[in-house]
Structures are given as structure tokens and as C-alpha cells.
Amino acid sequence: MWIILRLLIGIALLLAVELYFIKKTNLSVRNLFPKFYEKKYQLIKRIFLIWLNLYPVALIVIFIYFAISGKYVSSPDNKIIDYFLIYPFWIFFILMTQVGIYFLIIDFLKLLLLPYYRKHRDNFLRVQSIVILVLVGFFAIYIPIRIIYDYNAVSIRTVEYKKGNLPDVLDGFKIVFISDIQADHYTDKGRIDNFINMINELKPDLVLIAGDFITTGPKYIGLSAKEVGKLNAKYGVYSCVGDHDNWAYRNDYKRSITEISTALKQNGVEMVDNNKRYINVNGSTIEITFVTNTYVGKVPGDLLDSLTLNGKGDLKIFLTHQPRKNLINAAQKNHFDLYLAGHTHGGQISFIFPFVQLTPTMIETKYIRGDFWFGDMLMIVTRGLGMSLAPVRYNSTPEITLIKITN
Numbered sequence: 001m002w003i004i005l006r007l008l009i010g011i012a013l014l015l016a017v018e019l020y021f022i023k024k025t026n027l028s029v030r031n032l033f034p035k036f037y038e039k040k041y042q043l044i045k046r047i048f049l050i051w052l053n054l055y056p057v058a059l060i061v062i063f064i065y066f067a068i069s070g071k072y073v074s075s076p077d078n079k080i081i082d083y084f085l086i087y088p089f090w091i092f093f094i095l096m097t098q099v100g101i102y103f104l105i106i107d108f109l110k111l112l113l114l115p116y117y118r119k120h121r122d123n124f125l126r127v128q129s130i131v132i133l134v135l136v137g138f139f140a141i142y143i144p145i146r147i148i149y150d151y152n153a154v155s156i157r158t159v160e161y162k163k164g165n166l167p168d169v170l171d172g173f174k175i176v177f178i179s180d181i182q183a184d185h186y187t188d189k190g191r192i193d194n195f196i197n198m199i200n201e202l203k204p205d206l207v208l209i210a211g212d213f214i215t216t217g218p219k220y221i222g223l224s225a226k227e228v229g230k231l232n233a234k235y236g237v238y239s240c241v242g243d244h245d246n247w248a249y250r251n252d253y254k255r256s257i258t259e260i261s262t263a264l265k266q267n268g269v270e271m272v273d274n275n276k277r278y279i280n281v282n283g284s285t286i287e288i289t290f291v292t293n294t295y296v297g298k299v300p301g302d303l304l305d306s307l308t309l310n311g312k313g314d315l316k317i318f319l320t321h322q323p324r325k326n327l328i329n330a331a332q333k334n335h336f337d338l339y340l341a342g343h344t345h346g347g348q349i350s351f352i353f354p355f356v357q358l359t360p361t362m363i364e365t366k367y368i369r370g371d372f373w374f375g376d377m378l379m380i381v382t383r384g385l386g387m388s389l390a391p392v393r394y395n396s397t398p399e400i401t402l403i404k405i406t407n
Helices: 002-032 034-068 079-112 114-119 119-150 191-199 221-228 253-266 303-306 324-331
Strands: 154-162 173-178 206-209 238-241 274-283 282-289 315-319 338-341 372-373 378-382 399-404
Touching: 002 034, 002 079, 034 079, 034 206, 079 114, 079 119, 114 119, 119 173, 154 378, 173 303, 191 221, 221 253, 221 399, 238 378, 282 303, 303 324, 324 338, 324 378
Parallel strands: 154 399, 173 206, 206 238, 282 315, 315 338, 338 378
Antiparallel strands: 173 399, 274 282, 372 378
């Protein structure tokens, strides 16, 4: 039932965005270029709409097949399909949504200025038409450029965490924190190689990962495990469990986690499921609490209590996949120094809007990316590398977070 509901919501959203975009651009072209509108525009519009909707139609067929058969089907690893169908769809959809936000503002202003609008309707429509076409033209150039940049670039963000009474041996300790590698057809060996090499150049003492090594299916387990196995850190590489780590086999979560954790272990990386690890640094202790809280399963309250109570580390770290309020409260209550999470992809698709990061991720959490203080506890939400649902990033550059511990 949830598959059908998601399908219906997706179709309704796409239709609403399309209709609103077409309505506004129709008005602008007709006002500014009436001859072009009558002769060539209608043909261009039809081609645009057919091309835009080919990919959604294919997805609808796949969703219906999945709902009937229960068999999961992923899109084929095919560059022609990527560049002819999938990428154009997402670029067009982002374009329509991005400019649609500003179209709504224009309509709101028109409503506020209704008496003036009625008096000077022709002049207002001309100005409105020019503004709309300028917006469409600007974002039609900016969006593909930004998507290409966010696919190829990686940002290194340095965070300094100062802790009173820190043992001298931990002063200057470097932790690299990453998340959401999500190896798949789009996040391939080349992208991951570059990511891993950049981490190793930082010479971290410890690497922590907030899960999600693959996107879906078992095909990329080996690749992801081998790549993270190349990470060099004096005190090891550790990860918690992420959402997508359950989905190598859609109907067998246990098998998925077992195969991923086994592959990681064979490559020197430990995935820890609701447990603790103590890292000895020349007589001082870093205590890391790994909490598994995903879409597949929430950590029970009593287990969360047992994991977070009575910590004894000189530096206490709470590592989980999702930035959830109940987990934040538990970590703060029990005097953790750092709360580390990923999952959000930094708001993988973030629309340009004044003073606000406007992204669908806001529906799930307000902790989208960056640093958040809760008393003396610092929560860091890293942007990750890979992608989910859409095979693009927009205004959310992949990130490596370097945490420097100082006193």
C-alpha cells in the first residue's frame, strides 16, 4: 500500500509542478513573442513534455510491477538511458521547481498589489514576463553547471572541538568523519577513489563512518568494502549501520547487513551494531558508542539507555546514522562530547532561496548539515558522498569532515 501511496504522491507533485511551470512560461512567451508563440512554441512545448515524462512513465511501470510481483527492479546501468532520460528529467524537474518557487513569490506580490495590478495590468504583465524568462534562462544555465560541479567536487570541512581537561595525548587528535558513500552506478570506483585519496592525504588518527556503504542491491558491496579498506588511520576505521546497508537484499535485511559487515571486516573496517568500542591512545581513552537507528529498525529505549549510561572515556563520541531528537537528547543527557550523523546528504537537492536552505530533507529533520550545539555537546551532520532517489546533487557538495580535538 505504501508503494502505491508514494507513487500517487509523486505523480501529483510532478503534474502540479509541470502545469504551473507551463502556465507561467506560456504567459510570458505569448506576451513577449506572440509570433513565435503561434508558430514554433507549441511544437517545442510538446517535445519538452514528452521528453520530460518518458522517465516517470517508466518508473510508474516499474512501481506497478513491484507492487504486483514483490520483485524489486532497479534501473539498468546504461549511459544512454542516463544521458537521454534520467539526467534530463532531473535537470528539468529541478529547473521547474526552482523557478516555480520564485513564480509563487511573484503571484503573492501580485495579490498584495492587486489594486495597482488592475490599474496597470499590461505594464505589470510585461515586467512579469521578462522576469520569468530571465529566471528560466539563468537557472537553465546554472542548474546543469552546479550539478556537474557537485558530482565532481569534494569539500573538506575542518571543525575544531575544544574540550576542557583533555589529556595532553589527545590534544591535536584528528578524526575524519564521513558518511553515505552509497556505491552504485553513479557513485563508481572513480568517485570513491578520489574521496578515499583525499581522506588519506589528511593523515587522520581515526576514521568514523555513519553508514550507508551502498545504495541498493548486492552488486556494489565488494567495491565499497575494498575502497574503504584503503583508508589509513592509526587507530582504525569504524562505522555504524546505515539505512541502505539493509537494502542489498530488499526482502532480507539480516542477509544484507551480514554480507556488508563481513566484506568490510575482510578489508579491515569494523561495522558496529548497537555496541561500544574503546580506543586507547597512550593511556587515554576515546569511547565510541555506535547506535543503530534506521528506517528498518529503531533502537529500543532500554538498549539506548544501557549504551549511553556510565560512560568513562576521556572523549565520548555518539555515532549513529540519523540525526534524531530522541538520540540527541540521550547523548546530551549522558554528557557525550560529540554526536556524529549523516543520512541527510546535506539536503541533496537544495533550492536557492534567500536566508533559508530549502530542501525536501526539511520534511524529515531540521538538522540538515553542519554543526549544532546542545550545551557542551557538538553535533556534526556531514554531507556524505553518494546520492539517493535522484542521481544528482544540487547545491550540496560532497563533504569530508575533519575534526580536530584540542584543549
